[in-house]
Amino acid sequence: MILEAKGIKKSYGNRFNRTEVLKGIDLEIEKGEFVSIMGASGSGKTTLLNVLSSIDRVSSGHIFIEGEDITAMKDKKLANFRKNDLGFIFQQYNLLDTLTVKENILLPLSIRNMKEDEVEKQFDVVSNELDIHELSEKYPNEISGGQQQRTSAARAFVHQPKIIFADEPTGALDSKSASNLLNKLKQMNTNSRSTIMMVTHDATAASYSSRVIFLKDGLVYSTLRKGDRPQEDFYKEIMSTQSVLGGVGVES
Amino acid sequence: MSLNRIILKNFFRNIRNYGLYIFALVFSVSLYFSFVLMSKDDSAAEELSSSTMMSSGFLIGSILLVVIIVTFVMFANSIFLKRRNTELALFQLIGLNRNKVFRILLQENAIIYFGSLIIGILFGFLLSRILLMVLLRIMQIELSVGLSFSTEAVLQTAGLFIAIFLLLLIQNFIFLKRTKLIDMITLNRTNESDSRRLGFGTVLMGIVGISMVAGGYYLSTLLLDYIEMAVPLVFTVLVVVVIGTYITFKFSIAFVLNVIRKSKKGHVGITDVLSLTSIMFKMKSNSFLLSMISIISALSVGLMSLSYITYYSAGSSVENTMPYDYVFEDAEGLDFYESLLTEEGIEYETIQLPSLEYEADTDGAISADLELMDINGSTLLMMVVSEAYFDSVDVGENETIITGTSDVMQSFVDYGLNEPVTFVSGDYKHSLELVDIQDRAILPSQISFGSPAAIVDEAVYQQLADNQSEEARTAEMTRTYALDIAGEDSMEIFKMMDQEENPYFQSKIEQYTVQMQALGMTMFIIAFVGLSFLLTSGCILYFKQVGESEDERGSYNVLRKLGFSEREIIKGLSIKMAITFGIPLLIGLLHAYFAVNAGWFIFGTEMWTPMLTVMGVYTALYSLFAIMSLLYYKRIVRESLN
16 A cells, blocks of 8 residues: 555634535555546545645645655655655646756756766656657747646656656646547556556546546545446446536536 | 756746846845945045035935835845746755755855846946936036945945845745745735725725825825924824825725726726726735835925925025125125225125114014014014115105015015005104015025015115114114125135135125035935835836736736737736826825925925926836836737737
8 A cells, every 4th residue: 555544634714714625534545556536626636636745734634655644744854755756747737948848857856866877768768658758858838738748747757756646637638638648647557557646527537547536525425446347438437426426527 | 967957057047037136136236336335435525525414414325225225125036936936836846845945046046146246236336427427416516527446335235235135035934934835836826806895894994095195185284384293293194194095005996996897797898807807806915015105206206306496496595595795794804805806806896785673563564473483572573774775676655675585484474465564663663565575685694684674765764764772773783795796706706715814704606505515415315215216116016017917928818819909908908007107106296295395495495396397207217117017018918829
């Protein structure tokens, strides 16, 4: 087990006006899994991701990554932990416009002492896998949205983190670039046994993963596992669960 | 590839974005450096030492400057930090801890900061040469401006800016400590809108704000009538107006905008989207900033107007107290200089003018607020001279003209034309009709001591002289011995006459020069500080607009995709600029007008011309920043579709 969350609660606001976004979530993720979190808007899926990925602090509860409780970590240790064990992909790519694709990708490696050729090798592996090797000297504003998101994915993978957190990675992409990216993610998930946790509202995107967790009103509503089924069947089950949940299901 | 290299590269590629910040720094450094350099300039210091206000003036000026600069730089830094949020967040996400991020900021800041310091000092050096020439010109000192460089000034400037650098580090540190990672990632999307309902409270506060300002204005006009309470009154006015301004911006303007917005019932046009709603969206931070800028503008326009009024009136106020080129104490003095001037071959005209000291009843033509003037009884001291000494003056037997009514006096004493003036000496009374009033004095102040002088018919003068009571008969004391140089008087004549062993005399040209130097100095310092105020507040508004334009880039994109033309968008933005720059300027000018109106007569003889000149120049310079912002917007709008 790589990640274990126990009784996660998160609330915002002050003493007089509190909104509880997460109301006690327990979950376990095995190494090498590709997990999607789904739910209607406001169900707390992004908040859950932020909390699990140490971007935000929990109000109560504990999160263990490989047995280490990250909710109790100090800033320095947390930063170290992010450096070594986590990778992020955002809806808005979050690339630095001033750096080339290659430099953006190598950013996480630049803060650790690695040998030049090792860095180069690592870059070749991820950039080839994500099909952006020939773009390496271009700047983010010179490439398409799909390519930018793949760059951002490459940056998340390049230091071989234990878990990759993706917040609506396909949100700003057209369906072709989206399926392209998801295929790559899945491929990297199986090839490098890295764990991926993705928030999405898109049933198609979710059908690429091996497990889908549905949230409703800050609680885990149900969990679907793909098992050995073909992707289409899994997609149908996600759709039907989503329509039971009500809300956003129909649009995709 | 090391992190340092990436940071450096990132920095240099971003340099255009930092342009503003660098500009702010270079600007502040050169401002301060030139100021310090001037105060240390040796060649000028000799000439300037005649004005005793010099050093203290420079000291006060430099303290004010430091305050402005610190505020300005810290403001620029905070904008700078916000613009780099995503970058800083990303650094933390890839595993840099806060200390490391802080160190990155420190390195970058150090490059920018000390780079700007050097450039600023070079610029400041050039600037100070120009400013010094201006200063000497204002003070009417003829001196060629050399190129002296002061290490001390460099050290002083560097010292100050290192101190500010440390302050900025603290600011950065607090920013990093306070802002959580999650907020950094979402900071760009914060809504500053004060989305409070248009409740009773807002309306009430809106009215309170405006009435506080109006009340302050009203109080300021009372200043003249309650001069004995001037200090508490001025203080009250200041507090009421400052708080009132803030409330006005916070509630009244939001309230007015809200009413306009409500009246549209959701049918907002393109201009509304870009002006009204955009301003309201950022009202929370705007209200503080805009009221600050109003008050700063009011302060600098007010001070500059007053000092310019003083400078502008210097000539006429000397004229009022010194009607002749040279005035002597007695007949011997006059004789001495007559022979001296003849020896030198300078033509002149002598004046020997007898005058009487009389009391005038404060009824009829003269109505005086005697309690204020602290004078016992119901009479006003007045000088009387005969018309026979003035070619251009003609008064009838029953008529008189009052002269030398300075503005300060006129605020306490009112004269009614065509009413009787009664001269009193003991039991003797003589009434004449007042036919004219003139500001210009005909007696030097060493004779009149600031009292007005009445011109009467020669026969009447004799009567008055004959009936003057014994104790007032000090004929020798009230005789004016003076001479006018034929043609222009000059400093050479003055210097020739002004020798240590020579008898005492007063000189108009000397008084004028002394005044010009003292006033020129004051005006220069105030103008310098005022312009710094102007430039910094203009820059702050400009920076803010730049920040907002970056935030709104997305909306321009949407609007243009919806089919609005570039010109339509720019039109809406022009209105926004007019509001954000215009309202604080307008309120500032209004504040300044009432401030100047309340007290200008203490400073000089003419209010409108100098005040309007200052306001005109200020408005013109200020508008430059509005235009600059608009141009920036234009570029963003043009690029937004790409």
